Amino acid sequence: MTPDSYDRVPEPSEGPAAELVGSAPPAANAHARTRADGPxxxxxxxxxxxxATAQSLGEHLDAATSGAAPDVLVDLRAVEFFDCSGLRVLCRAEARARERGGRLRIVSDVPRLHRLLAGAGLLHRFPPLPGLPEGPEERT
Structure with a gap:
């Protein structure tokens, strides 16, 4: 098994993601919420x-990456603690977005999260944006 195989995304007919395809985003919970912001x-x-809580985030990421060419921003600025379980759901969602012709980027201005990404060797995969893109020139 290759390291990338851990990022393999189950098809919508497999597991809990099957319930999310074609439906509204999951309800907001104590650990995640989803909204549209332009594109x-x-x-x-x-x-x-x-x-204990990564699956709550994972449900929102599964729904956000379920369509064709998803453009997802994961805003981590309100996160107080983030461990490898969170990294796992980010990697899975990013792989799924890429497989569907889209992308997933993170938004974080928190140095400890940047250190976690660097320590895990994921800073190149998830270069953090300091804030949500505002103008058309920032949206690409």
Missing amino acids: FTVVEALGEIDL
Whole structure:
């Protein structure tokens, strides 16, 4: 098994993602909420993202990346704690977005999250944006 195989995204007919395809985004919860912002789907993570809560974020990311050519921004500025469980759902969602001709980017101005990404060797995969893109020139 290759390291990339861990990022393999189940098809919508497999697992909990099957329930999300073609439906509205999941309801906001204590750890994630989703909204549209121009051409983007913004998934905002909140509080602590760890083994116990990563699935709450994962449900929103699965829904956000379920369509063709998704353009997803994951806003991590309100996250107080983020561990490898959160990294796992980010990697899975980014792989799914890429497979469908889209992209997933993160928004974070938190140095400790930047250090986590660098330590995990993921800073090149998820170069953080300091804020949500505002003008058309920032949206590409």
